[in-house]
Amino acid sequence: MSGVIQRVGVLTSGGDAPGMNAAVRAVVRKGIFHGLNVFGINRGYEGLIHGEIHEMSIGSVADIVLRGGTVLKTARSEEMKTLAGQQKALAQLRKLEIDALVVIGGDGSFRGAQTLAAQGVQLVGVPGTIDNDIAGTELTIGFDTAVNTVVDAVGKIRDTASSHERTFIVEVMGRNCGNIALQAGLACGAESILVPEIPYDLDEISDKLKRGHQRGKNHSIILVAEGVGSAYKIGEELHARSGFETRITVLGHLQRGGNPSALDAVIAAAMGGKAIEIILAGETNRMTAYIDQTVISRPLEDAYGNRRPLNRELYDLANELSI
Numbered sequence: 001m002s003g004v005i006q007r008v009g010v011l012t013s014g015g016d017a018p019g020m021n022a023a024v025r026a027v028v029r030k031g032i033f034h035g036l037n038v039f040g041i042n043r044g045y046e047g048l049i050h051g052e053i054h055e056m057s058i059g060s061v062a063d064i065v066l067r068g069g070t071v072l073k074t075a076r077s078e079e080m081k082t083l084a085g086q087q088k089a090l091a092q093l094r095k096l097e098i099d100a101l102v103v104i105g106g107d108g109s110f111r112g113a114q115t116l117a118a119q120g121v122q123l124v125g126v127p128g129t130i131d132n133d134i135a136g137t138e139l140t141i142g143f144d145t146a147v148n149t150v151v152d153a154v155g156k157i158r159d160t161a162s163s164h165e166r167t168f169i170v171e172v173m174g175r176n177c178g179n180i181a182l183q184a185g186l187a188c189g190a191e192s193i194l195v196p197e198i199p200y201d202l203d204e205i206s207d208k209l210k211r212g213h214q215r216g217k218n219h220s221i222i223l224v225a226e227g228v229g230s231a232y233k234i235g236e237e238l239h240a241r242s243g244f245e246t247r248i249t250v251l252g253h254l255q256r257g258g259n260p261s262a263l264d265a266v267i268a269a270a271m272g273g274k275a276i277e278i279i280l281a282g283e284t285n286r287m288t289a290y291i292d293q294t295v296i297s298r299p300l301e302d303a304y305g306n307r308r309p310l311n312r313e314l315y316d317l318a319n320e321l322s323i
């Protein structure tokens with residue numbers, strides 16, 4: 001323990017993700033356990049800039065460990081992207097003598113964090129986003145829950161799809177990355193998975209649907225990551241090519257909600273705890289990462305530059321299994 005850091009802030013930023021609360025709880029409780037004063041910052045950087053900061057107690061994080069969303073609220077802050085905004089954020093931390101900050105969020109949140117680290121704030125990033133698109137960690141908090149939510153929803157859609165003998169196109173989250181579509185699609189045996197990282201061929205998909213039909217298949221499920229384009233348009237084009245009726249379901253924000261899975265809650269607790277360890281060790285500009293089933297500390301900059309690439313092997317396997 002450095003003996004210098006006394007006051008630690010924690011905020012959640014970017015899109016909310018199931019498990020963020022478990023991470024906040026771990027930061028607060030482990031911080032207090034080690035004699036730190038922990039301050040919750042509401043509404044991400046927006047709240048930081050406007051001084052929405054309050055001290056957290058052991059009781060303030062009671063009953064949240066398995067609750068979805070984030071009790072600290074989250075926001076997107078355009079102001080934080082400006083130098084003036086970053087200076088305001090820094091001034092708020094200085095005013096309360098908060099020397100260390102834990103930022104729970106995605107890639108963008110880490111970029112905001114880095115601007116504060118550059119000004120001398122002891123900074124730890126905790127990857128929390130349902131997209132699982134952050135380089136340097138095998139899992140981000142919220143991804144496992146979101147995948148399970150999609151699998152559950154697709155199971156229900158499959159019931160009606162098979163009753164009506166239809167092709168269902170299910171749009172899932174993922175503007176720039178197809179991890180949710182891929183993982184959920186493989187888990188539930190989707191006939192096709194469309195991701196932004198890999199071009200698709202509607203004629204091929206249509207042929208696959210026809211082959212399946214000839215084999216006696218009475219329904220098909222196609223998972224589409226939102227970044228690929230409009231599921232409705234894809235549905236129309238597939239209908240024109242294959243002749244099969246298509247129905248579209250856009251799962252939308254229900255993928256963000258819900259209690260975290262046990263895996264997410266465990267990872268979140270371990271990452272929140274690790275963030276405090278990093279702070280106590282006097283390290284800065286670090287992130288927590290889940291590698292080989294262990295939560296480790298690594299340089300925050302490992303998250304930059306590259307997005308976590310799509311697992312091409314899994315993608316190819318999903319195609320092979322859905323011939």
Ligand code: ATP
Nearest residue numbers: 014015076077080081105106107108109111112129
């Ligand atoms: P998700 O992956 O769930 O969308 P995210 O953290 O990537 O989460 P963003 O909206 O990209 O979400 O970023 C969250 C916030 O981080 C932004 O609203 C902004 O306040 C801050 N931020 C993003 N990029 C920068 C940057 N380059 N400089 C400073 N702050 C930034």
